[in-house]
Amino acid sequence: MTENDNNRTQIFNKVSEIVADHFDIDRAKITDDLNLKTDLDADSIDFVEFVLELEDTFNAEIADDEAEKLSTIGEVVDYIDQHTAD
Template structure:
């Protein structure tokens, strides 16, 4: 069953808050993984793997490289998780 954007955002925000030790309330669709979270490539790869596990979605390396913001990740999961 497809999830709404809001449901996907909430799950992704929970993962980010836990993994990157940031205040859950500060996470928005505009949050940028590399500039706002200071995520290095290993952090980002682990985050992508966690998204795949959580949502059962396959995220290619090419697609992952284009996911810069929380909003882009939400859109990708919603579009590829039917």
């Protein structure tokens, strides 16, 4: 496992914790393919709160237009991985 894979795994685990808590879903059901809007039935307020929690957790800023493009857990993890410092 490369350092980048390890970093992505750590981000995935943190994102999974946030999703599990925020959307009251079993963490075992959270995969890269889980769709925030269709699988979790997240409305716009849920999604905004989720993004704010991500920003706080990862000390990152996610622009509204970028956040709108994020639909799956994998996309969220990849975005955070690419936009945060090591």
